[in-house]
Amino acid sequence: QKEVEQNSGPLSVPEGAIASLNCTYSDRGSQSFFWYRQYSGKSPELIMFIYSNGDKEDGRFTAQLNKASQYVSLLIRDSQPSDSATYLCAVVSYNTDKLIFGTGTRLQVFP
Amino acid sequence: DAGITQSPRHKVTETGTPVTLRCHQTENHRYMYWYRQDPGHGLRLIHYSYGVKDTDKGEVSDGYSVSRSKTEDFLLTLESATSSQTSVYFCAISPETRAYNEQFFGPGTRLTVL
Numbered sequence: 001q002k003e004v005e006q007n008s009g010p011l012s013v014p015e016g017a018i019a020s021l022n023c024t025y026s027d028r029g030s031q032s033f034f035w036y037r038q039y040s041g042k043s044p045e046l047i048m049f050i051y052s053n054g055d056k057e058d059g060r061f062t063a064q065l066n067k068a069s070q071y072v073s074l075l076i077r078d079s080q081p082s083d084s085a086t087y088l089c090a091v092v093s094y095n096t097d098k099l100i101f102g103t104g105t106r107l108q109v110f111p
Numbered sequence: 112d113a114g115i116t117q118s119p120r121h122k123v124t125e126t127g128t129p130v131t132l133r134c135h136q137t138e139n140h141r142y143m144y145w146y147r148q149d150p151g152h153g154l155r156l157i158h159y160s161y162g163v164k165d166t167d168k169g170e171v172s173d174g175y176s177v178s179r180s181k182t183e184d185f186l187l188t189l190e191s192a193t194s195s196q197t198s199v200y201f202c203a204i205s206p207e208t209r210a211y212n213e214q215f216f217g218p219g220t221r222l223t224v225l
Contacts, residue, residue: 049213103151
């Protein structure tokens, strides 16, 4: 079992829809969770972090964390073609204190 | 912009040659990291540093060494490059003034080992 798992996609959504990206993690002691966006050929860009159970909103982005079920999700409202990218979930390992990345979910937003 | 540059941005080399990649930051952050990114594996930590001359191994450190003689520079050396080290290498920094382990990435170096 991978430490951080994401569906590779692609997830295709129409412009204006809500995109829902999911991530599960295996380390029950993890406390810090991050979402990065990576355009093709570019470096990862941090877009959200969350520490507490529940929702955290920032503009069109909402991160959701459920520690009991060990999943974290990212919702993108009013999706735009410019949101088309790979979204990486990252979790701070309780054991190593280092970021562990998932392999990413590719999102495609079509006009 | 986290003020991170990486050099070179692209490099092609041959098996068995040594290669050094440079990460330079302008904001004197203590924490610096080297990752590699490969299809199907995501980003994996190679080495990291908590300050000048303070470095440690990450998940995939075999075949790599690092040095940090100045706060602003973190060097990654492939002692004898192999084809399995063909990858995209990213440097990252983690500002102490930001959330714990919040990391920002440089532009990356694409390395091809023939």
